[in-house]
Amino acid sequence: MASTVAPHQKQFIEEFGNLYAAYGLKRLNGLLIGLLLSSEGPLSLDEISTVLNRSKGLISDATRRLNVLGYIKKIEGPESRKDYYTADADIFINVFHFNMQTVRKNLEIADRFQHELERQPKKDAGRWKTNLSVMNAFYKQMSDFYDGFEDLWNKKKKEL
Amino acid sequence: MASTVAPHQKQFIEEFGNLYAAYGLKRLNGLLIGLLLSSEGPLSLDEISTVLNRSKGLISDATRRLNVLGYIKKIEGPESRKDYYTADADIFINVFHFNMQTVRKNLEIADRFQHELERQPKKDAGRWKTNLSVMNAFYKQMSDFYDGFEDLWNKKKKEL
DNA sequence: CCTTGCGTTTAGAAAAAACTAAACATTCTA
DNA sequence: TAGAATGTTTAGTTTTTTCTAAACGCAAGG
Numbered sequence: 339m340a341s342t343v344a345p346h347q348k349q350f351i352e353e354f355g356n357l358y359a360a361y362g363l364k365r366l367n368g369l370l371i372g373l374l375l376s377s378e379g380p381l382s383l384d385e386i387s388t389v390l391n392r393s394k395g396l397i398s399d400a401t402r403r404l405n406v407l408g409y410i411k412k413i414e415g416p417e418s419r420k421d422y423y424t425a426d427a428d429i430f431i432n433v434f435h436f437n438m439q440t441v442r443k444n445l446e447i448a449d450r451f452q453h454e455l456e457r458q459p460k461k462d463a464g465r466w467k468t469n470l471s472v473m474n475a476f477y478k479q480m481s482d483f484y485d486g487f488e489d490l491w492n493k494k495k496k497e498l
Numbered sequence: 499m500a501s502t503v504a505p506h507q508k509q510f511i512e513e514f515g516n517l518y519a520a521y522g523l524k525r526l527n528g529l530l531i532g533l534l535l536s537s538e539g540p541l542s543l544d545e546i547s548t549v550l551n552r553s554k555g556l557i558s559d560a561t562r563r564l565n566v567l568g569y570i571k572k573i574e575g576p577e578s579r580k581d582y583y584t585a586d587a588d589i590f591i592n593v594f595h596f597n598m599q600t601v602r603k604n605l606e607i608a609d610r611f612q613h614e615l616e617r618q619p620k621k622d623a624g625r626w627k628t629n630l631s632v633m634n635a636f637y638k639q640m641s642d643f644y645d646g647f648e649d650l651w652n653k654k655k656k657e658l
Numbered sequence: 659c660c661t662t663g664c665g666t667t668t669a670g671a672a673a674a675a676a677c678t679a680a681a682c683a684t685t686c687t688a
Numbered sequence: 689t690a691g692a693a694t695g696t697t698t699a700g701t702t703t704t705t706t707c708t709a710a711a712c713g714c715a716a717g718g
Contacts, residue, residue, distance in 0.1 A: 394694095466538070524705095553709070
């Protein structure tokens with residue numbers, strides 16, 4: 339497998355890095371995922387390390403984490419005892435699940451503090467109360483929407 | 499206005515800080531927004547600075563940025579020339595718009611590189627091509643969903 | 659004008675994150 | 689069983705981010 343990469347693949351990888359960075363995630367994770375998405379076959383640690391120009395230890399750590407998150411997959415190398423990595427087919431939905439968690443967390447917080455304020459009614463918390471119910475309504479709707487989204491995607495995926 | 503804060507408001511503020519941090523955004527922004535959401539009236543720079551225990555310069559900078567993003571609003575103080583800040587009523591939808599941008603960016607990238615690969619057909623880019631079309635389909639659907647979400651929310655907001 | 663009360667900018671300190679190089683552990687191979 | 693090829697852990701360095709303290713600028717009121 340080539341340890342270097344064509345110009346527009348390089349560009350794609352960079353875009354992914356930037357995307358992840360802009361999103362607050364680790365730039366390196368973006369680079370890694372961009373690389374695996376645009377590579378024909380699975381890549382070894384050393385290959386990734388060379389292309390991305392990072393030390394082996396760092397890549398070892400990054401791949402392990404991304405593997406746990408379900409963003410990339412470890413492949414048993416056929417011949418040697420090398421590990422090979424490839425982008426998980428469900429990577430997009432898995433990243434989406436991460437977002438979903440945040441939405442659920444928002445909803446949970448709104449709920450919790452709404453109950454808190456009811457249980458122990460404070461004067462001068464009118465604004466807070468109002469904000470909590472808007473927050474609750476918003477993330478409830480979003481949560482429902484996300485469920486709908488996932489159902490639809492699962493159907494569409496079968497067609498592809 | 500009180501320069502200190504009840505225990506469970508403190509807790510709410512912390513939750514918001516953690517939420518933002520977990521999302522990759524600045525923890526301080528979360529704290530600030532949590533504070534404003536749970537405060538009865540607008541707060542001055544100095545009050546925010548005291549409650550969050552950060553220097554005035556830092557808070558000055560943070561508020562200005564959040565104001566530009568539309569997450570918080572500057573209120574003209576009636577008596578003095580102090581600036582007062584409050585959480586924008588549309589804060590949740592505005593944060594949502596930020597996500598939307600990322601989704602659109604993903605879609606744009608998928609599109610762009612699909613065209614790139616067509617224009618200049620590489621052999622051994624089968625995997626990349628497949629991934630791009632999955633990516634395209636995924637973020638297209640998500641983009642559509644987001645539009646639908648926003649329409650529905652605008653309707654629901656009128657009821658509240 | 660001079661002073662006072664405010665928000666902003668800035669230089670640099672402190673803390674956190676990203677990264678490297680090297681030691682280490684494990685497993686295969688000869 | 690020694691050597692080679694691998695992935696992991698660790699200690700420490702570099703880079704980036706966050707934050708403070710103080711200087712600054714500007715407007716209002718005497």
